[in-house]
Each structure stands twice: as structure tokens, then as C-alpha cells.
Amino acid sequence: QREGLWVFVCFSSISALSNPHLACFICCVLFLTEVLMNTKTETSDLKWTIYSRTKPEWEEVSGLDEENNSVRTYQICQTDGSSSHWLRSKLIERRDASQVYVELRFTMIECSSRNTHHRSCKETFNLFYYQSDADDATATHPAWMENPYVKVDTVAADFLLRKGGEKKFNVKTLRLGPLTKRGFYLAFQAQGACMALLSVRVFFKKCPALTRSLSTFPETVPRSLVQEAVGRCVENAAQPGPRSRPPKMFCGEDGQWVEQPSTTCTCLPGYEASQGELECKACPAGHFKLDSGSGPCSPCPESSHTGETGTASCVCRPGFYRAPTDSLDTPCTRPPSAPRDLFPQINATSLTLEWSEPLYSGGRSDLTYSVECRVCVSPSGPCSQCGEGVSYRPAQRALQGRRVSVWGLRPHTSYTFTVLALNEVSQLSTQGPAGESINITTGRNVPVLVSGIRKSTATESSLTLHWAVPAQPHYSILQYQLRYCEKERGTEEHWCRYKESESNQVVLSDLRRATQYEVQVRARTSAGYSSFSPATSFRTLPDEDDSSSPLLVTGVLIAMGMLLLITVIGIAIYCIRKQNRLKDPELSDKNAQYLMGQGIKVYIDPFTYEDPNEAVREFAKEIDVSCVKIEEVIGAGEFGEVCRGRLRIPGKKENYVAIKTLKGGYTDKQRRDFLSEASIMGQFQHPNIIHLEGIITASCPVMIITEFMENGALDSFLRLNDGQFTPIQLVGMLRGIASGMKYLSEMSYVHRDLAARNILVNSNLVCKVSDFGLSRFLQENSSDPTYTSSLGGKIPIRWTAPEAIAFRKFTSASDVWSYGIVMWEVMSFGERPYWDMSNQDVINAIEQDYRLPPPPECPTHLHQLMLDCWQKERTARPRFANIVSALDKLIRNPASLKITAQDGAGPSHPLLDQRSPPTPSSCSSMGEWLRAIKMERYEQSFLQAGYTSTQLLAHLNTEDLLRLGVTLAGHQKKIMSSIQALRIQNKSPSNILY
Structure with a gap:
């Protein structure tokens, strides 16, 4: 095609099989290049434009290539490296390409082999290009400088020519783009090089026409990193319905098809896939294919045939039939033969007939019998159908058994009875059903009439x-x-x-x-x-005059009595359970678990399954990879990258999602641990629990798709917006977290790693619990300082209850302790719990009944609720249902949130530490002080304003902070609180508490 080249890149490998022979496998990757310009094929002068402020030194000469073919080349050997010498090609039309490749073949002389000044000699040259919609370049337009030209690269030689050395030429391939105009010019700039430009080849890559999976894709030029190509089904193939998506495949920028095509093409009825799903071949004679699909052709069913190719069904042979209810892929059958051995028993005017089954049933299982009766005037006279007075038991037609009783016959009358054997194809036969007949004569009837019933x-x-x-x-x-x-x-x-x-x-x-x-x-x-x-x-009763029934009244009375009895029993059980719950909360939890076992949904640990993949299939929905589009990487998780993307499921609105990926080279255990979070998350449906959209396991990489939370983790979000939320807004966030944890506790699920970093926040400030089950899988060599080894495992010391640290006793009560720490994090706008204390210091302090003090301006009721969550005895801690109720009361009574620790009563637990903010005088430098109060982002602003020493801060006020760029009210408050401590210290150092 045009000047196109088919390029094959082949790889071969030899492997020994189980037998002594060797098998050779060859894999070829095919792509197509289309050449836009090649100077090696030019037979006349190139006549490119040459420019230099001094004497032009580029020179077009004829030479021989490595195959001794005559070619046109340009060469230059500068003696002065201070001036630029330009060489520009003619206009090269880009055709359909958005990016092209330039292959340069050139030689270059080593500077040490030239008689020139070493500093002015160069062993490189520059390549530029300039786009244009018309061939309008002149000797002065465009200007000979880097702008408007676009620089591609500085090209250096791999092989340099030297005296007495081997003559080698260099080959460099560079990429240009993106190209948007009709064509472009190539420009070469030499600044002290001695070189020969042997050939220039400009080409672009494109994916060749391809047939795969019963779909054909046209020749495609990639216009981006990955170009989507829409194909069509091959001949004699089609998609299952009008709403099916057309086949799609992606063409990479390197001109190679990537991934498998997304297609639903299947062969039409009468055709089967062949040659590795490259075409649909007609079924041979004697074979058929009933439906479209991937299945092969099948031999014609028994007693059917076809002499044509490409048929969807086979016709029955003569004498054989298919019933209307039979499908076209069932064997053909025929009517049964006649019944045998009719045996009559006459009792005056009644008759009992019995018979044996036919010798041949016709190949069907729907055999029935029918009895026909004809009455004859005389044994040799004409006969007619029996009238309505004759009755048959059990029936006259569609008999399943081989016995019938006939009643109501006339006395001394000749009858002919015929028993017919039938099936569903009997009515299709031209010969009619087969039957066996018998003649009988009834006895003398006695006219005994009964009347007056x-x-x-x-x-x-x-x-x-x-x-x-x-x-x-x-x-x-x-x-x-x-x-x-x-x-x-x-x-x-x-x-x-x-x-x-x-x-x-x-x-x-x-x-x-x-x-x-x-x-x-x-x-x-x-x-x-x-x-x-x-x-x-x-x-039968009741007739029209009856208005009531004693049985109906009795039934209603019995039903009302039973309902009253059930109500009394239910109230008694409720009262007993309520009394037991007040006496023993542990028993209440067990009763709740028992009730869950009786029908309420309970969390199921995926690792209780013999095959963990079964839990994944049961609780997580598989999503087709074509429905997901990754847009950007937003973070990194334990198992791989975390990305933001879009999810578009057919029939639903497109929405943003978060995508966790499993990095390559994973083990089976890592894959199970990664997907276990989806098995856990898929069991939860709550507005304050992160929602699982589904998983992708059928392709690489393996992904977990969840709803996208725009504001990220709660701790970093609060630190970024320090002081920007009112107490009622913060309590609303805490209420959402508590509601989600209440749901998890009722599901009998223990989180084990509840912390602000594991709470996600969306654009509406709704907080949702996330990161399920990962804490239990942290390895011993984990570098995360949040998790510390204790008794054989990694646990987050600052958020974990004492019994969980000491005895690994994780319960819903230990989650309540962690929730109290989360409350403290929220009210302190993301402050680190226990500040810079070591993990061992935290453990020792908790054992000595130390509890965190209230954050600045924290409502007293909230800090009291924190202290309740930090009760040493886990049975004394509130449950999440109680926490939700307590927060609801505070929300309904906003005035209670105005009572802070300074205004209200002190906490019930002794506080061993009432830390004041770090003062500037306690720090050696301005940067150290700002880092101590988490305000290091303003260090440059303070230094530029002349505050190089902490002693200069004593007279700083709020207006000064605004000029320094501190506009957030919370940040102003934190800085001014530290400076106020400095002022107090300057007056009376004894007032400062450490």
C-alpha cells in the first residue's frame, strides 16, 4: 500500500515436551509502516534549502550507500563552531499520521582527528520541524531560529570516524508529534560538526487490517497512546442483538494491536468457526447448526438428513416426522404400530376391553390410546358412530393405561370397537393411526327403571x-x-x-x-x-337463603384466640430479654448474634471458605474491563496503585470510582489477601460504609472498584482545613462514622483498625468507613510506623484498646476505644494522638490511667463521651448504638456544644498532662517552631517578611498574619495561641506548664 512496508518481528523458543521430540514455537508480531519520505529512493537532486549567516557549508553530493547504490547526501565540515548552519527539507505531507518517526543515517568525524580548535568542534547536531498547511517556506520564512521551529532532539553519534579506524555509520530514529497541520518541514542545524547526512526516512506506523475472534478490523493509524478501532463481524457472522456493541480493539502507538478484541460476534445458524475463529464455515452436508453461537456443527439427528451445506436444520426422512412441540435438533419419529391382543369381557350391556402394547412405539414416550365405537344394525349390515348414551371409564381418548370399561350399550346389538395407538406425530402421518378392531354382540337387557330420586x-x-x-x-x-x-x-x-x-x-x-x-x-x-x-x-349448602355458617363463626373465634395468645407470649419474651440485657451486656451481645443466626444478615469471614475464590464470587460482582477507564493515579496502597477513573455500566449513569490495582508479580496468597477486602466490603450496604462497585479478575491487572470519595482520608482533610468547620459540623461527621460502626457491630464484624486515616470523606462531607480486613494481614517487615509489633503481629498502638494490645482480644468494645481516638482526631483537626510520645510511652501511660486531654475548644460533652469510650473495663464502655443516640441528642441541642472544658465540669478521669502549645522561645529557629505547631507551610512567608528570629514574634497580631498570607481562621488561632504563650512566658515563666 503506497510505499508501505510489512514488518515482522519474530521470536522463537525450543522446549522439550514429555516425549523425546522437540517442539519449536514461533511468534510473529506484525505492524505496518507507511513511508512519507525516503531520500535513498530519490534519483535526482534533493534541492533542500541551505542557510547560514556566513558562507553556507552544507553541500549536496552524490555517494554510494552500504549496498553500493547511488544516493544523494548532504555533508558539512565546519571550521568555525560559533555560527549555525541550517538545512531544511521540502514540505512533507503527513497524510493520516498524528505522529511520525524520522530515521537518520549519518557519519561524523571525531574532533580529535580534525585540525580545528577543540572548543569550536562538536560531535552533535540538532533536529527541528515546522508545521504548515501550505508549502510556503522561503529562504527567509520561517525565521531560522528555534522558535518558530520546534526542537526534536540533539543528535549524538554512537560511532565516530577517526584516522585509520573502521568506517561505521550511525542510525537514529526519533519521534515527532503531535502533528495537526497538512505537512511539516525537517530542519538540521550544525554548529561545529563535520558530518555526512547519508539518508533521511520519514514514516509512521499503523496497525494492519486484522481478523480475530470472528471480527475484522480495518487498517488503523494511532492518533494517541491507544487508538480505538471499531470493526465488524466476518461474513456469515453477526452479533446477538441490535443493541449489541460493535467489535472494538485498540491500536497502540507502536503500530501493534493491543489486548484481545471486545466482541460478541458469533457464527450464524448453519455455520461454525474455523481456522482459529478467523472465518465462519458452512456446515457440511449431513450436518447442521441450529442457533448462532460458538458451538460446532452437529450430525443430523436420527431419521433426518440434509444434502445441502450451511443448513440450520435437517429434514425428516419419508415416513418420519417431528411434532409441533419438538425442537429442530431432536430425532424424527413416526406413529406407533397397532395395539395387540384385544380381550373383551361382556356383561349384558357393558363391556371391558384390555389389550397389549404395540410392538413399536415410534421412538417416542408420549404413547396414548383412543377407543372408537361403531354400532351395526346387523353383523353384516352398515355401521355408524355410537351415540352419546355410551360412556367410557376412565375416558374414551388420551388413555394412559390399557384397559377401558364401556357402559350404556344396547341389548342384542352388534358393535365394532377399535383401539388406536397414538403419539404426537400420528396426526402428521398420511396413513393415519394404526388400530386393532374387534366385533361384539351385547346380551338381553332387562328394562328395570328407577325413578323418584x-x-x-x-x-x-x-x-x-x-x-x-x-x-x-x-x-x-x-x-x-x-x-x-x-x-x-x-x-x-x-x-x-x-x-x-x-x-x-x-x-x-x-x-x-x-x-x-x-x-x-x-x-x-x-x-x-x-x-x-x-x-x-x-x-349442596349453603343455598341462597343461608346468611351465616356456624363453622365460619367458630373459625373466626379460634383465630382471634390464637392471635391473643401469641401476643401475650411475645410481650413476655421481650420483657425477659430486656431484663437480662440490663443485667449482662455480654449476654445481650450473644442473644443478638443468636437472633442474627435466625434470619438477620451476619458477616461471613471469607477465610472460612475452603476456596477463598468462592467467597469472592459470592459477595463481589465481576465487572467487564471495557466498562472502566483509568484517568490518573492518586496514591499507592499496600498491594499496588490507587487510581481515579470512570465506570460506565450499560443502562446506568457514568460515575467516578476509585480503583485499587494489584501490582504485577504477585503470589497466590497476595491475590487472595487483596481480594479478601472485596469479599468483606461486598457484604456491607450502608450509607456510611464505603460501597463496593465490583471487581475485575478476568484480565490484568486485578482491580477492586469502589465509589470515589472526593476529599480523601479524613485526617489529611481535617489538617488541610484546620479550624474551618463548626462543632456541629464535626459532630455530624462523627455521627456518620458511629452509624457505620453500629451497622458493622450488628453484623458481628470487628474492624480492628478504626482511625481517621481509614475514614474517607466525599464532596458532601459524608464520612464512610473503609479499609476492611487489611490490618490483620500486615507483614512483620512492614515499614509503616503506624503499626508496631506486639505479641506476634502488627497493631496500631495509639488507636488500640489495652486488652487488644496485651491479649489480642479484639471485640466491638475495642472498636469503641478506637472510635474515641477518632473523636479526638476530629476535634483536634487531625492532630496526631499522644503527639510525639513513643509507642511504649503510650502503653505505659494508658496502664497508669492516663487519658488524652480535650482538644482546644472541645465541647465538654464530647470529651466526656471520649472518656467513656476509654474505660479500662471493656464491659463499661458504651456500645455504638448508645454513641449514636448520644450524638443525636447533641445535634438536637446545639447549645450544649458551646460548653467547653474551661466552662464546664472537669472530666471523670484524672488528666496527667495538660499540654500548652509550643512557644517560639522553646524552639531554636523559626522553622522548628512552625513545624512544632504544624504550620511549616508558612515558613518562607515569615522569613521573607523579616521574621528571622523567634524573639521578633512577640508583637505580632492578626493583621500581620493576614499580610503574611495566613487567611484560615484555624491557622491564625493556632499561631496566636503559641505567641500568647510566649508573651505570658516573658512576664512570668513559672506559669508555663509542661
């Missing part, structure tokens, strides 16, 4: 009937038979039932309430059954 009693489900015994001079009556049918459903055989009785009275049971029935009766003598009597109608 009457109702004795009736209930909602039964009728008691009686009738008069008919006079019978010749035969005694052996039995009566009743036939009763629901009048609303008709008198068809399917809705009628029969009952026999030895006397002239019968009870019909299992009837429908308030339903009318039609009843007939007939008598049986030794000569057989007589005809049925005329139908008489009867109705």
Missing part, C-alpha cells in the same frame, strides 16, 4: 339421596349405580363421577360447596344394567 339431607360437601325400589317380577336387583355431574361444568364424562350402592340410599361425599349436581341412577340384575333414570338436580 329424593334428597334426605344436604351439607356443604355431601348429599344423602334415596329412591323407591322398583318392582321386579323376574330378577332381583343386585346393585344400584349413581352417576352425578356438576351442572355448571356440563355432563361430559370428564366431569362426572360414579358410585355403587347395595341399597336404595347413598351418601355422595367430597362435593363442592354451594354447587348444583345432576344425578341419575340405574339398577343391575343378573342380566346386566338397565338404562339411567332421567337426571334430577340437587344443590
Whole structure:
């Protein structure tokens, strides 16, 4: 294509297999280059523009390349390195490229081999380019200087020519871009070099047309780091629906396709994928493929065939059929053969027929039987269909068994009965169903007529009937038979039932309430059954006049009694449990866990699964990598980078997300530990718990996707906004954290690492608990100073309850202790708990009942709540439900937040340390003092204003701070508090407490 070149970069490897033979594997990476200019192919003078303020020294000459082909070259050998000598090409059209590559072949003479001043000699030259929409360059335009030209690079030689040395030429490839105009000029600047420019080749890379995964992608020119290319399905392939996304693939800037294509193309019915999913091939004759998809063609089912290629189904052979309910991939079948061995039993005017199953069922399992009856005037006379007076038990058609009883036949009459064997394809056969017939003649009937059926009693489900015994001079009556049918459903055989009785009275049971029935009766003598009597109608209770039922009233009374009993039992259980909870909080927690086991959702530790990956699949949703777009890296976690990106799930609104990635080279254990956080987080659904969007494990890198919290970690956010929030706003943040922890404690989950650094804040100042389960996996060689070894593990000493430090006893009560530290962090705007005390000093101080003092301007009620959370006995600490209630009361009564530690009563615990802020006089320099009060960001401003000594700060006021750039009220307050301590110290040093 044009002057394009196909480039193959091949790698080979040989590996020994289990057999003695060796296998050779070759992998080729294919990309395409399109040449925009190549001076080696020019046959005439190049006539490039030469410029120099002195005598031009660039010279176009003819020479021979390494293959002894004649080429046009430019050479220069300067004697004065103080002047610039320029060489500019003609306009090079960029075509579709946004960035191009320039391959330079040149030679350069070593300075030591030249007779010139060493300082003026150079072994480099510069490459520039200039973009233009028209070929408008002249000898003076554009100006011969770095601007408007854009510098690409200073090119140095790898091989220098020297006297008596080997002659080698240099090859350098440089990249230009981004290009936006029609074309560009190349410019070469020499400043003291002695060189020959042998050839210049300008080209750009593009990804060649590609077929993969049943999708074709066109030749694509990368216009950025990664260029998206939209493809289409190959011939005889399609996507599953009109809303399916077209195939997509990405072309890298190096002209190579990256990643696998995202495609849903599948072969059409009658076609299967071949040649490694490069094409869809028609199914051969005798094969079919019913649906579109990735499956192969299948041989035609039994008793079917096809003589064509590319068919979606096979047709049945002659005499074989498919039922309307059969799918096209099922075998063809045929009707069954006729039933065998019909055996009749005649009882006067009734008949029982039995038979054997057919020899051939037709290859189906839906075999049924049907009985046809024809009555004949004489054995040799014409026959007609039997009338409605003949009944069949259990039915005339769709019989599953091989026995039927026929009633209501005429006496001394010839009948022909045919039993047909049927299945679902019998109606499709041109020959009709196969049957076996038999002729019978009934006996003499006795005209015993029964009449006068009457109702004795009736209930909602039964009728008691009686009738008069008919006079019978010749035969005694052996039995009566009743036939009763629901009048609303008709008198068809399917809705009628029969009952026999030895006397002239019968009870019909299992009837429908308030339903009318039609009843007939007939008598049986030794000569057989007589005809049925005329139908008489009867109705079960209640009839239209009934307004109430004793049973209904009784049922209502019983239901009300049961409801009252359940209510009394429930109240008693509630009172007993409430009394036990007040006596023993530990028992209350156990009862709560028991109730959770009875139906309330409880946290499940993913490491209790035999296969931790099963927990990941159960609690975390897999997201397609094409739905996630990473925009920037915002931090680093224990397992890899943390990024900000966008998540766009089809059918949902695009939103920002945080993306945790697992760095390469991980072990199986690191992967399990990384995904365990998703297994934990996926079980929680609460507005103050960080929300898990899903995970990506099907591609690299492995990712955890969570909601994006714009303001980051709570501790750094508070330090950045020191003094900018009111107490009611801070209490609102604390209330959100407590609500999230209440939810976790009710789920029986212990956080173990609750701290302000593990609380995230969104743009609406909503605080959410995050970082689940990671603290338990910290390694012994962790360099994080926050976590210190204690009894075989790493724990955050400053935030951890005493029993957890000493005995590794982590409970919801130890989380309450940590929450008290978080309260102190929030009210001190991110101050480090226990300041610069060592971890061992913190442990010793807590054992001696030391507790943190209230932060500046901290409401007394809040500090009292902190002290309650720091009770030494864990059973004495409040639960998170109590903390939420206490904070709600403070929010509803804002006036209580105005009472600070200086105004209200002192805390219930002795405070061993009431630290004053560091004074300037206690620090050796201005920078040391500002760092001590966490205000080091203003050090440069103080020094530039002339405050080089801490003694100059005694008369500093708020207006001076504004001029120094200290505009935040909280920062002004912290600086002025330290300076006020300096003033007091200057008057009376004994007043300062350390």
C-alpha cells in the first residue's frame, strides 16, 4: 500500500515436551509502516534549502550507500563552531499520521582527528520541524531560529570516524508529534560538526487490517497512546442483538494491536468457526447448526438428513416426522404400530376391553390410546358412530393405561370397537393411526327403571339421596349405580363421577360447596344394567337463603384466640430479654448474634471458605474491563496503585470510582489477601460504609472498584482545613462514622483498625468507613510506623484498646476505644494522638490511667463521651448504638456544644498532662517552631517578611498574619495561641506548664 512496508518481528523458543521430540514455537508480531519520505529512493537532486549567516557549508553530493547504490547526501565540515548552519527539507505531507518517526543515517568525524580548535568542534547536531498547511517556506520564512521551529532532539553519534579506524555509520530514529497541520518541514542545524547526512526516512506506523475472534478490523493509524478501532463481524457472522456493541480493539502507538478484541460476534445458524475463529464455515452436508453461537456443527439427528451445506436444520426422512412441540435438533419419529391382543369381557350391556402394547412405539414416550365405537344394525349390515348414551371409564381418548370399561350399550346389538395407538406425530402421518378392531354382540337387557330420586339431607360437601325400589317380577336387583355431574361444568364424562350402592340410599361425599349436581341412577340384575333414570338436580349448602355458617363463626373465634395468645407470649419474651440485657451486656451481645443466626444478615469471614475464590464470587460482582477507564493515579496502597477513573455500566449513569490495582508479580496468597477486602466490603450496604462497585479478575491487572470519595482520608482533610468547620459540623461527621460502626457491630464484624486515616470523606462531607480486613494481614517487615509489633503481629498502638494490645482480644468494645481516638482526631483537626510520645510511652501511660486531654475548644460533652469510650473495663464502655443516640441528642441541642472544658465540669478521669502549645522561645529557629505547631507551610512567608528570629514574634497580631498570607481562621488561632504563650512566658515563666 503506497510505499508501505510489512514488518515482522519474530521470536522463537525450543522446549522439550514429555516425549523425546522437540517442539519449536514461533511468534510473529506484525505492524505496518507507511513511508512519507525516503531520500535513498530519490534519483535526482534533493534541492533542500541551505542557510547560514556566513558562507553556507552544507553541500549536496552524490555517494554510494552500504549496498553500493547511488544516493544523494548532504555533508558539512565546519571550521568555525560559533555560527549555525541550517538545512531544511521540502514540505512533507503527513497524510493520516498524528505522529511520525524520522530515521537518520549519518557519519561524523571525531574532533580529535580534525585540525580545528577543540572548543569550536562538536560531535552533535540538532533536529527541528515546522508545521504548515501550505508549502510556503522561503529562504527567509520561517525565521531560522528555534522558535518558530520546534526542537526534536540533539543528535549524538554512537560511532565516530577517526584516522585509520573502521568506517561505521550511525542510525537514529526519533519521534515527532503531535502533528495537526497538512505537512511539516525537517530542519538540521550544525554548529561545529563535520558530518555526512547519508539518508533521511520519514514514516509512521499503523496497525494492519486484522481478523480475530470472528471480527475484522480495518487498517488503523494511532492518533494517541491507544487508538480505538471499531470493526465488524466476518461474513456469515453477526452479533446477538441490535443493541449489541460493535467489535472494538485498540491500536497502540507502536503500530501493534493491543489486548484481545471486545466482541460478541458469533457464527450464524448453519455455520461454525474455523481456522482459529478467523472465518465462519458452512456446515457440511449431513450436518447442521441450529442457533448462532460458538458451538460446532452437529450430525443430523436420527431419521433426518440434509444434502445441502450451511443448513440450520435437517429434514425428516419419508415416513418420519417431528411434532409441533419438538425442537429442530431432536430425532424424527413416526406413529406407533397397532395395539395387540384385544380381550373383551361382556356383561349384558357393558363391556371391558384390555389389550397389549404395540410392538413399536415410534421412538417416542408420549404413547396414548383412543377407543372408537361403531354400532351395526346387523353383523353384516352398515355401521355408524355410537351415540352419546355410551360412556367410557376412565375416558374414551388420551388413555394412559390399557384397559377401558364401556357402559350404556344396547341389548342384542352388534358393535365394532377399535383401539388406536397414538403419539404426537400420528396426526402428521398420511396413513393415519394404526388400530386393532374387534366385533361384539351385547346380551338381553332387562328394562328395570328407577325413578323418584329424593334428597334426605344436604351439607356443604355431601348429599344423602334415596329412591323407591322398583318392582321386579323376574330378577332381583343386585346393585344400584349413581352417576352425578356438576351442572355448571356440563355432563361430559370428564366431569362426572360414579358410585355403587347395595341399597336404595347413598351418601355422595367430597362435593363442592354451594354447587348444583345432576344425578341419575340405574339398577343391575343378573342380566346386566338397565338404562339411567332421567337426571334430577340437587344443590349442596349453603343455598341462597343461608346468611351465616356456624363453622365460619367458630373459625373466626379460634383465630382471634390464637392471635391473643401469641401476643401475650411475645410481650413476655421481650420483657425477659430486656431484663437480662440490663443485667449482662455480654449476654445481650450473644442473644443478638443468636437472633442474627435466625434470619438477620451476619458477616461471613471469607477465610472460612475452603476456596477463598468462592467467597469472592459470592459477595463481589465481576465487572467487564471495557466498562472502566483509568484517568490518573492518586496514591499507592499496600498491594499496588490507587487510581481515579470512570465506570460506565450499560443502562446506568457514568460515575467516578476509585480503583485499587494489584501490582504485577504477585503470589497466590497476595491475590487472595487483596481480594479478601472485596469479599468483606461486598457484604456491607450502608450509607456510611464505603460501597463496593465490583471487581475485575478476568484480565490484568486485578482491580477492586469502589465509589470515589472526593476529599480523601479524613485526617489529611481535617489538617488541610484546620479550624474551618463548626462543632456541629464535626459532630455530624462523627455521627456518620458511629452509624457505620453500629451497622458493622450488628453484623458481628470487628474492624480492628478504626482511625481517621481509614475514614474517607466525599464532596458532601459524608464520612464512610473503609479499609476492611487489611490490618490483620500486615507483614512483620512492614515499614509503616503506624503499626508496631506486639505479641506476634502488627497493631496500631495509639488507636488500640489495652486488652487488644496485651491479649489480642479484639471485640466491638475495642472498636469503641478506637472510635474515641477518632473523636479526638476530629476535634483536634487531625492532630496526631499522644503527639510525639513513643509507642511504649503510650502503653505505659494508658496502664497508669492516663487519658488524652480535650482538644482546644472541645465541647465538654464530647470529651466526656471520649472518656467513656476509654474505660479500662471493656464491659463499661458504651456500645455504638448508645454513641449514636448520644450524638443525636447533641445535634438536637446545639447549645450544649458551646460548653467547653474551661466552662464546664472537669472530666471523670484524672488528666496527667495538660499540654500548652509550643512557644517560639522553646524552639531554636523559626522553622522548628512552625513545624512544632504544624504550620511549616508558612515558613518562607515569615522569613521573607523579616521574621528571622523567634524573639521578633512577640508583637505580632492578626493583621500581620493576614499580610503574611495566613487567611484560615484555624491557622491564625493556632499561631496566636503559641505567641500568647510566649508573651505570658516573658512576664512570668513559672506559669508555663509542661
